Amino acid sequence: MQEDKIQQIKNTFDVAWQTYEDVEFMFARDLQELLGYSEWRNFSFVIDKARIACKNSGNEVKDHFVDVNKMVTIGSQGQREIDDVILTRYACYLIAQNGDPRKEPIAFAMNYFAVQTRKLEVLQERINEFERVQARERLTILEKYLSSLIYDRGVDNDGFGRIRSKGDKALFGGYTTKDMKNKLQVPTGRPLADFLPTITIKAKDFALEITNFNIQEKDLQGENDITTEHVKNNLAVRKVLNERGIKPESLPPAEDVKKVQRRLESETKKLPKFSGSLPNMDTIAKESEEE
Secondary structure (H helix, E strand, C coil): CCHHHHHHHHHHHHCCCEEECCEEEEEHHHHHHHHCCCCHHHHHHHHHHHHHHHHHCCCCHHHCEEEEEEEEEECCCEEEEEEEEEECHHHHHHHHHCCCCCCHHHHHHHHHCCCCCCCHHHHHHHHHHHHHHHHHHHHHHHHHHHHHHHHCCCCCHHHHHHHHHHHHHHHCCCCCHHHHHHHHCCCCCCCHHHHCCHHHHHHHHHHHHHHHHHHHHCCCCHHHHHHHHHHHHHHHHHHHHHHCCCCHHHCCCCCCHHHHHHHHHHHHHCHHHHHCCCCCCCCHHHHHHHC
């Protein structure tokens, strides 16, 4: 996600915060709009899932979710009462966790609520790390799918390894998987992709996505035909990267993705305590109506 886009979305989230007795909170109706949910009924189901997740994590639901009713103006004259929920930062994070991270506001929110500061540079760094972890997880899923797909087409596990290796050789300009592991000093027994930068992981992902699609679309059979297809797709992706001045074999290694993932998970574990507990909130809804 580009920095200017992060800044733009961040501004809309920042103005939704309110404070009561030194505890930051957000109304669920405001969060609903920020996350792009059009129906309160659908969004309330997501809130219910977040309450369950809060309980399962060993935290008190009432400390992070408080149901309230408030009056809203309808038309030019009347008012009506609506349901709402007061949410801590931790509650907001759990709600975002139940969304689709492929949607930009959801992916942003999952990281925005997890960091313990509103500094743009901290948020930018976390989003970059989050996107790398997500890309790596997606690549694993696609590789498993390829393995299962080609098994029914006469290719065993050894054949799968050869197909993947020849794809790497095409993507990395003649460097084999082993060559790249040596070049990036990947520890023995660890996958190359765990130490690749995000752009290279996504390049492998794109080539693999095309391979999986064409295996079915063209009904490819056997190791030779599937290898030819996979090599061709990796060469095509390499060409696009080269045209943009990117040589994947020349990029420096990235931090171990498992270490990054552990760091992200560690930060979120601290979130309930950082968010604080909601005090007696009986007057908040009424005070917000008067503002």
